[in-house]
Amino acid sequence: MAPYRHSSELLPDKRGIIGVVFKSLDRSKQGLRGVRRGTRFGRISVRRLLLWMFSVAVLFSIYLSLFGLKMQFHDFFPCEVGLLDSVNNLVEPKDYANFTQFSSWYVDKEEKPFGDDQFEPRFGGHQTLEGREKSFYARNQTIHCGFVGGPDGYPSTGFDLDEKDKSYMNTCKVVVSSCIFGSSDFLRRPTSKLISEYSKKNVCFVMFLDEQTLLKLSTEGNVPDERGCIGLWRIVIVRNLPYKDMRKTGKVPKFLSHRLFPSSRYSIWLDSKMRLQTDPMLILEFFLWRTGSETVSAEHWLSYFVIGQCRLHQLLEIP
Known part of the structure; x- marks a missing residue:
């Protein structure tokens, strides 16, 4: 292609190409004027789409934080607890x-x-x-x-109990207890196949309920049998709750188990949102007898994986 003749002139073929470009730009400007009204409606649709996508992303993040928590901890925080193989090898300190x-x-x-x-x-x-x-x-x-x-x-x-339940609770030496008041939660039974026959016979599994919660559980098919049990849980009905706040009433069996079970030597409290999936005698041996400790407590369940390399996660299941 030949060079410029003057600074303001180009060869014919060069001017032709540039002319086509400028003509197409002029046409596009005229076309934009015609579709400007339609663009406004398009912007509204795009905004709605972006809002919908953002909402889905937020809901998915919440789902992962609540339900995907356990899966992530399994992958990145392997849990190893040196429990004994069976309760037959238990040695309680004298x-x-x-x-x-x-x-x-x-x-x-x-x-x-x-x-x-x-x-x-x-x-x-x-x-x-x-x-x-x-x-x-x-x-x-x-x-x-x-x-x-x-x-x-x-x-x-308040906190009135049946005399039969009191008599039963007075005989308990090792206790696993929990409570649900005000129909505030589901009933989660201990994993029976992971509990030894020794513990089933010698450990008291007591679930405190009020009448409202028992009625709701009955409509869901959880009805106490002739022994007053649902699974391993011995159902104990509490009447005349001492506090209107159900959370405050729930602190009674949690902190005052020594009053409810006066003959007990060991007591394990289980939050109603957790499911016991380890033999309670093995828990006592690992956390108390082996270390010579008197009590053991865990942090809030959302940070349970930090405690002792996920120890609590292996012993308890949080559905």
């Missing part, structure tokens, strides 16, 4: 000499203060601030610890 020995008595009844016409019995009693501070020290003493009754003639303060 003495925990390093623990402080003391006795506690509990306030079972409060009398009406003289001249107090507004007195109302409470499940937790009327503990003073000074008495509360003293109760934190390990020594022989009498303390407020729930189940406090009022004077004669006053109604029960």
Whole structure:
């Protein structure tokens, strides 16, 4: 192709190519004027599409965070717990000499203060601030610890149990307990095939329910058998709940198991959102007897995988 003659002129073939380009640009401008109205509607559709895609992405992220949590932990946090092969090899320590020995008595009844016409019995009693501070020290003493009754003639303060259930609970030496109040959760049974026959005979599996929850479970097909059990759970009905807040009522069997099971030596509390899938005797051996510990507790269930290389995840299932 020949060079320029002047700075403002091109050869004919060069001008032809550039002319075609400019003509096409002019046509596209004219065409855009004609479809400008349609473009507005197109923008609205695109916005809706983007909003829909963003909503799907958010829902998928929530699903992964809740239901994909267990799968991810299996892949990246392998769990190895050195449990014994069977309960036949269990060796319970005879003495925990390093623990402080003391006795506690509990306030079972409060009398009406003289001249107090507004007195109302409470499940937790009327503990003073000074008495509360003293109760934190390990020594022989009498303390407020729930189940406090009022004077004669006053109604029960709550958490009423059937006498047959009380008699059964007084015989328990090793306890696995849980509760559901206010129909707030599903009933998750311990994995029976992973529980030894020894534990099935010697461990008390107690599930505390209120009448509302029992009615809902019955409509779902979970009806207690002739022994009062649903699976391994012995169903214990609690009447006259002491608190309107069901979460607060749920703290009673969680923190006061020593009052509900006065003869028990070991107690395992299981949140209703978890399912026991390990023999409770093996749990006691691994966490208490082997280490010489008196108590063991876990962090919040959302961070359970951090504890001891996923130990809790292998012992409990969170559906």
